[in-house]
Amino acid sequence: MHRVKVRVVEDALDANNTIARANRDDFDRNGVTVVNIMSAPGAGKTTLLERVLRDGVEGLRVGVLEGDVQGSLDADRLAHLHIPVTQLNTDSGFGGECHLDANMIRSALPTLPLADIDLLVVENVGNLVCPAEFRIGEDARMMVSSVAEGDDKPLKYPLMFRACELVVLNKMDLLPHVDFDVDRFRHFLDQVHPGVTVLETSARTGEGIEELRRWFASLPDRAVAPA
Amino acid sequence: MHELSVSSAVVDTAVKHAAGRQVLLVSVRLGHLRQVVPDSLVFFFDLCARDTVCEGARLEYEVVAARLRCEPCEHEWGVTEPAFRCPLCDGARVVVVCGDELEVASIEVHQEEPACIV
Secondary structure, three states, X not given: OEEEEEEEEEXXXXXXXXXXXXXXXXXXXXXXXXXXXXXXXXXXXXXXXXXXXXXXXXXXXXXXXXXXXXXXXXXXXXXXXXXXXXXXXXXXXXXXXXOOOHHHHHHHHHHOOHHHXXXXXXXXXXXXXXXXXXXXXXXXXXXXXXXXXXXXXXXXXXXXXXXXXXXXXXOHHHHHHOOOOHHHHHHHHHHHOOOOEEEEOOOOOOOOHHHHHHHHHHHHHHOOOOO | OOHHHHHHHHHHHHHHHHOOOOEEEEEEEEEHHHOOOHHHHXXXXXXXXXXXXXXXXXXXXXXXXXXXXXXXXXXXXEXXXXXXXXXXXOOOOEEEEEOOOEEEEEEEEEEOOOOOOO
16 A cells, blocks of 8 residues: 555636536527526525516516525515526435535526526525535626625625625615614725625615616626636 | 535545545645635535545645735735725725635545556
8 A cells, every 4th residue: 555645736616617617608508698696595685586577677588596405485486477487406416505506507407498588597595605606607696785684794704795796785775774884884895895886775665676677687798707 | 604515525626536546635725715714624524525535534724825916006915804905006906816725735545556657
C-alpha cells in the first residue's frame, strides 16, 4: 500500500455548474429565458408571482416551476392563473434538500412544457443561504426580502444579496407597523452589492407590481447571469 | 447551514478523483467570502463521507483571506467585512481577486501499486 497525493484543484460545485450549463443550453435551444427567485421562507414570493402573473407579462408565455421541500400548496395557489405550473419536491428522491440544484432541474426538464413558454419562473425553496451557491441554468436571479425580516439582512446574508441581479423589497404596506428603516437597508445593500437594482413592492396594495412585471418582460433581452 | 450542501459537494468531488481508491485526506481551500464555518464543514464531511471511499478520511482546510480590486481605479485591498465598494473612488465595479474559493485542492489516497511515473 502506498500513500499517494492526487492534485485536484477543482471547485467543489463544478459538477453542479456543469449540469447547470447543460440546462442552460437546453433552455436556450427552446428559446426559454429562466429566472430563479430566491428568498427566506415567508418573504412573499408566491403572492408576488400571483400578483404579477395574474394579468400576464406582455409578449411572453410564462410557465412556473415551484420548488418546495414537500407538498404542492404553492402550485395549487397558482392554478387559477391558467398557466403551466410544475411542482418539484426536493424530498422525493433528492433527500429533502433545502435548495434547488442543477440536477433537480435537469430531472424536471421532461415535465416542463418548454415548447409552449418563453419565460420560466423558478421559485426556489425558501432559504437565505444554500440557493445562492447552486446555479440551476438560469439567465437571471431575483431575490425577495421583506420589511418584516429586518433591515440588517444584507449584512447577515451577503452571499444571497450578491448572487442576484434584482433585489425586491416586499411587504412595503407593513412599513408603518414594523421597525424597518428603508434607508438603512439600502445602505447595507449598497455595501454588499453596490449598484444592484432595488424594487419596492407590496403584493397587497399593488405598489411596484407594474415595475416588476416590466422587469420580467425585459428578461429575454437581458439574459445577464452567466450559468 | 449550507455546510451540509458544501460538504456533500466536497465528498462528491473527492470520490470522483479517487477513482475507487480509499481516501485518507482531503485538502480544501475555503474563501472567507463563502461564509463556510470550518468546524461545521468537518462535522458534516464525516457524515457525508459515510459509505463512500472517503469514509474515515480527514478533512483539512485553509481559509483564504478576501482581496478585492476596483476595475476603474485599480486599487486592491483586503476585506474582512462584506463591504464591496472601493474605499478610494467609491466605485461599484469591484472584482474578487481571492476569497471566494470553495476548492478541493488535493486528496491523498491508498494505492495498491506504486504510481506509474513516466
